[in-house]
Amino acid sequence: MSAEAFSIGGVAAPRWLSGAFRFADGAMRPAGFILICLAALEILARTLAVPEVLFPAPSRVLTALVSNAPTICYHAALTVSQVVAALVISFAVGVAVATIFTLSRVINDMFAPLFIVLQIIPKIALAPLFVIWFGPGGLSHLSFAVCLSFFPILAGARAGFEETSADAVRLCSALRASRLQTLIHVKLPMALPQLFVGAKVSTTLCIIGVVLGEFVSARAGIGWYIVQAAALSQTANILAALVVLSLFGLLVYGVVAAGEIVVRRRMFG
Template sequence: MSVSQPIAAARPAPNPARLPGWARSVPWRRIVLPLAFAAAALLAWQVLTVRLAVSPMLLVPPSDVWAILDQAWPILLAQTWPTLVDTVVGFLMAAGLGIVLGGALVMSRRVEQAIWPHVLTFQLIPKVAVAPLFIIWFGMGPGSRLAFAVFLSFFPIAVSAATGFRAADRNAIRLCESLTASRWQAFLRVRLPYAIPHIFTGLKVGATAAIIGVVIGEFVTAQEGLGYIIMFASSGAQTALTFAAIGLLCVVGLLVYGAVALGEYLVRRWYGAPIESSGFL
């Protein structure tokens, strides 16, 4: 027995009942710790850029970004709205398509054999390579941006949904068959509840991919949106404005991701499934 073992055994484990209520609160840690880390990172960013006299064309301190946000807030807010709307619409379209496709792949072997190789091949195509085709097919308006969002986000949702539907307990499926339940009833009562954690995992990945697709579309086609602001600011070497738009993009992404996490919490609670108390949302 090593020396560290009796020392560890002699040290009493902390009693959760003796800790303050705020220290035992997992939501408190989930909120405060990320905020504290972000504050420390911003402070280090501010100090280093000022002390090292970094060129404003390369990197600006957070105080300059805040000044731009304060000055151009109405314009930036107006440009944030179309990006948010396109992201939400594209994500919802991708979610519906991905869940339906995942269910079809599990419910029908022939559908899987006929469709899945083509879906996989289409996914392997570099996303930038199909940008000209989307512009030809859907024009320079919001249609192409939605196509980018759906194209980038539906695949992880479909894969996660299919994985979740296949993860259903085989004994529960056999029990439904022995009780003369139809395949659709077994799907709704057994496969769907088992697939909920997997589906929401894919939805979280798809939410982040949807905003990437919208921004790519705004880079190529849009005359509005935060992606257009980033392209306009970077072409004019307006680094502070670029960082301000990127910061608002992060806010949009967090809003969409948070909505998905809230939806997962509500669905799990409705089904009576346990809610995770640690880790990522």
């Protein structure tokens, strides 16, 4: 039954309930596709008798996930906490740098090309440098993730600032508002949709950055757990850890996407 047709005693369902039905209806297709793929992989693994170290059956991955759930969730929680911290810092740094670039054309012309060059350099090559600079602990993983993920927010903020209505800017000028006041009260609110687009991209990059940092040097975290499992050829444990990490990542991404929806509704109705 569709959300539009759902009613209780002839009364239309509340908006939140209709939204829940629309969400459930939209989630059925990808969930069904995933179940079909898992069933096909299970059949292939059992039919072809592929060695478990190369390709464990989904049922074996589920068994590993259940038996090692406390350990995997502990390491995944450590990783995701750093992901959230990196995302918050990336958001603050990206907006701050975009603000400086917008307020000063000279600084923009001097430093904007440097940030573009920084994005061209393969980030994996920088990971050992962060270990040298910040040590083998969580600080190096956090800083590496920020370096990897702040640029989409910077690009989104700059695009949002530049797309602000010219009429709104002229009105602020007529009211004798300063450039900083115009930026804070007009350009920044109008740039929020673009900022959330950049934040969604940065979410995935934060996860990649933290896990890569844990691959290079760590004593805990999901990346460390995967490295340890790989050393013991425990492929099922590796895949189970990736499943948990993906679920945590989807949760963080969902929070950012929900924030974008709320902002868009408040700004544009």
